[in-house]
Amino acid sequence: MPTKTPGSIAPDAELRRRTRRGFVAIGVGAAAAIAGWEWLTSGSADDGDIPPHLRSILNFNERVVRGAVYDNSHLVKTYPASAVGNIKANGDIGLDDEVEDSDWRLQLVELGSDRPAAALDLDAVRSLPRHEEIIDFKCVEGWSTVTQFAGARFSDFTAKFAPGSAKAQDVAMATPDGSYYVGLDMPSAMHPQTLLAWEMNGAPLTDEHGAPLRLVIPVKYGIKNIKRIGRIAYVNGRPGDYWAERGYDWYAGL
Amino acid sequence: MRRLDRKHTAGTRWFHWVNFPLLSVMIASGMMIYWAYDPYRIGLSRFTLFHFFPDWFYTATHVEHKLALGMAIHFAFAWLFALNGIAYVSYTLISGEWRELVPDRKSFSEAVQVAMHDAGFKVPLPPQGRYNAAQRITYSAIVLMGGLSLITGLGIYKPAQLNWLTAVLGGYEWARFEHFWLTMGYVAFFVVHIAQVIRAGWPNFRSMVSGYDVSGAEAHHAD
Numbered sequence: 502m503p504t505k506t507p508g509s510i511a512p513d514a515e516l517r518r519r520t521r522r523g524f525v526a527i528g529v530g531a532a533a534a535i536a537g538w539e540w541l542t543s544g545s546a547d548d549g550d551i552p553p554h555l556r557s558i559l560n561f562n563e564r565v566v567r568g569a570v571y572d573n574s575h576l577v578k579t580y581p582a583s584a585v586g587n588i589k590a591n592g593d594i595g596l597d598d599e600v601e602d603s604d605w606r607l608q609l610v611e612l613g614s615d616r617p618a619a620a621l622d623l624d625a626v627r628s629l630p631r632h633e634e635i636i637d638f639k640c641v642e643g644w645s646t647v648t649q650f651a652g653a654r655f656s657d658f659t660a661k662f663a664p665g666s667a668k669a670q671d672v673a674m675a676t677p678d679g680s681y682y683v684g685l686d687m688p689s690a691m692h693p694q695t696l697l698a699w700e701m702n703g704a705p706l707t708d709e710h711g712a713p714l715r716l717v718i719p720v721k722y723g724i725k726n727i728k729r730i731g732r733i734a735y736v737n738g739r740p741g742d743y744w745a746e747r748g749y750d751w752y753a754g755l
Numbered sequence: 756m757r758r759l760d761r762k763h764t765a766g767t768r769w770f771h772w773v774n775f776p777l778l779s780v781m782i783a784s785g786m787m788i789y790w791a792y793d794p795y796r797i798g799l800s801r802f803t804l805f806h807f808f809p810d811w812f813y814t815a816t817h818v819e820h821k822l823a824l825g826m827a828i829h830f831a832f833a834w835l836f837a838l839n840g841i842a843y844v845s846y847t848l849i850s851g852e853w854r855e856l857v858p859d860r861k862s863f864s865e866a867v868q869v870a871m872h873d874a875g876f877k878v879p880l881p882p883q884g885r886y887n888a889a890q891r892i893t894y895s896a897i898v899l900m901g902g903l904s905l906i907t908g909l910g911i912y913k914p915a916q917l918n919w920l921t922a923v924l925g926g927y928e929w930a931r932f933e934h935f936w937l938t939m940g941y942v943a944f945f946v947v948h949i950a951q952v953i954r955a956g957w958p959n960f961r962s963m964v965s966g967y968d969v970s971g972a973e974a975h976h977a978d
Contacts, residue, residue, distance in 0.1 A: 512759040512969045516961075523964035527772060534776055541831070555827040562830055570916045577915045578922070637927060639914070642822065643792030645927055720915045748823030750830075755915040 551748045563752040571754065573692050577719040580635045580647045585702060588638060588646040590709035594743070595676025596729055602713045605677075610734035612666040617732070621662065623713050626697055629653035629661060634694055634719070639755060641722040641744075650717045652698030656691045659735075666735035667691075673740030674716060677731030684740035685718065685725060689754060694719050697730070722753045757971035762885070762962035766850065770843040771963065777836045780828065781904075782938055786818040787825025795935055807935075833908060840901045855885045857895050862888040873951075897944055900937050907934040 544553040551559075607626065608617040633651040659667050672690045675682035689695065696717040699706055706712040711728025718725055724744040734740070745751040763771075795807045813819050847853040858866075865881040865888030872878045873889075880887070886894065906920065910930035914921040924930040952960055962968045 512757045512971070515759055516965060516967050516969050519965035519967050520961050523768070523966065527964065530772065551824055551827045555824075555831060558831040559827055566913065566916065570913065572916070575916050575918065578918055578926075637914075639927065640792075641826075643788065643931065644794075744823075748827070750826065755913060 547746065549747045559750045559752070563750070563754070566752070566754060567686070567688070571688065573688060575720075577636050577694055577755070580637065582635060582649065584647045585635060585649050586646040588648045588702075588710075590707075591640060591642075591723065592681070592728070593709065595678055595681035595727075596708060596711070597680075598678060600677065600708075600713065600729065605713050605731075607714065607730060608732040609662055610732065611663050612669040612735040612737070619662065623699065625662075626653055626658065626714060627699060629657045632696060633700075634696065634717075636694065636717075636719040638717075638719070638726070639722055641724050641749060641753065649700075649702050650696055650698040651700035652696040652714070652717065654693060655695045655697055655716075655718075656693065658697055659691070663735060669735035670737045671735075671740055673732075673734040673736055674727050674730050675732045676727065676729050679732075681727060681743050682741060683716070683725050683727045684742040684745070684751065685721070686752065689718060689720050692718070692720050720755050722755065724749060725753050757969055759967050760970050761966060762968050763966050764850070764852065765966060766843075766846045767852065768963055768966055770839060770846065773839050774836075774843070777832060777839055778941060780832045781836050782941065783816075783818070784825045784828035784832065785938060786816060787821040788829060789935065790818050790820075790825075791822040795932070807939075830912070833905075836901075837905050840898075840905065844898065844902075856891060856898075858888065858891045862891050864888075866892050873954075893944065893947075897941070900940055904934060904937045907931075907937065 541554050542552045546552050546556070550556070602623050606620040606622060609619045609621060610616065611618050630653065631651055632654055633649065635647060635649045637645045638648045639645040670687055672685045672687060673682065674685070694717075697714055698717045699712075699714055701707075701710055706715060708729075711730075714730050715728045716726050716730060725742075739751060742751055744753075789807075790813055793807060796803045797805045797807075818825070847856060861881075865883075868878050868881055869887050869889040872880050907924055907930045909917055910921040910924045911927065911934060914927045914930070921927055921930055924933060958968050
């Protein structure tokens with residue numbers, strides 16, 4: 502689009518003016534971008550955690566997903582038995598102590614209470630309807646392995662052992678020694694594919710995979726699939742979460 | 756007669772210069788994520804020609820042990836990257852500038868001539884508009900790749916809630932593979948782009964800053 506200008510000096514001067522203006526705009530933009538970055542990464546965070554403004558954006562993303570996308574009718578893909586791979590044992594926090602199935606008890610804390618209402622043994626949990634699923638277990642690191650799990654639906658568990666807690670907003674689960682713990686939003690916990698599992702790949706859970714009872718929640722990354730559950734508490738308000746305190750998204754939903 | 760020619764609209768320049776740092780941040784934070792599980796390589800069977808990436812590369816780029824931070828940055832800037840890309844595509848459609856950008860029937864044969872000419876062969880350049888045939892194909896492909904990065908990214912981000920999308924992409928692992936190679940595509944584009952910008956010289960670069968160039972009998976340069 503030629504702009505005809507009389508004389509021969511004016512176009513060059515005009516170009517110089519426009520070039521100067523362009524560089525000033527880029528300079529101002531770059532300064533604004535650096536200031537924005539400084540803001541985003543500013544503020545004090547606990548050791549190992551991400552800066553608070555980044556945390557706020559993760560929480561914003563969670564609200565968007567839970568409001569616009571998440572639905573308990575959205576099921577994760579299931580696979581045939583031939584697709585099952587060899588999953589590695591990736592975390593051992595809270596698994597130090599030897600636990601016999603017969604000694605193990607599950608402390609259950611109902612909504613509004615701060616002490617366990619019941620201590621369930623494994624047979625009590627196993628008395629619930631058995632569900633089996635072969636899903637792609639996804640680690641937050643990026644790898645995934647197709648794995649078979651069998652156990653009771655968490656929704657069935659809640660309906661039987663803590664029906665008054667079904668209206669809770671969140672669930673807290675911890676290992677018997679309390680060293681590993683996760684916080685879960687209730688909709689994800691009540692997802693039909695969320696299991697309290699005692700079987701993996703056709704055999705009872707091994708210690709390194711969380712014997713005698715672990716959580717399998719395929720709408721979340723592996724970090725939320727807590728092994729060897731010792732305590733389940735129904736609460737309102739986000740419970741503490743081991744990896745969220747170390748910089749990861751609290752929601753960690755897939 | 757000296758005259759001022761408009762080369763790039765303010766919209767094009769704005770989206771271009773905003774996209775550059777956004778894409779850089781997406782690639783850097785993507786590297787922090789990829790580091791935690793880095794299976795891709797060029798090789799055959801047990802022979803590996805090149806592993807993405809060697810340890811020295813991670814060390815030099817300081818992306819190690821930053822998975823949590825990388826995810827937080829990636830899922831924050833993805834908004835800006837997506838919004839800038841959607842705004843740019845809308846802008847080219849509404850302004851009609853897409854006509855100067857999208858390849859036409861002649862572009863593919865002409866692109867070969869352009870590539871041979873740029874490689875030093877004595878091949879005459881076909882007549883061109885704002886962008887030559889090779890540029891039309893490349894720039895359109897980059898925009899398309901941006902859309903694919905967004906789509907494959909969503910397929911990795913929410914493989915349960917968007918399981919239909921992940922399935923269309925060939926599954927979770929394929930989506931991650933595609934997302935990675937699209938990124939390698941940007942890096943390859945960036946290298947060629949910078950080389951071409953250096954080759955084309957200052958007036959060309961200046962036109963992406965000012966939007967204009969001068970032409971005419973007393974021009975100080977000749978393209």
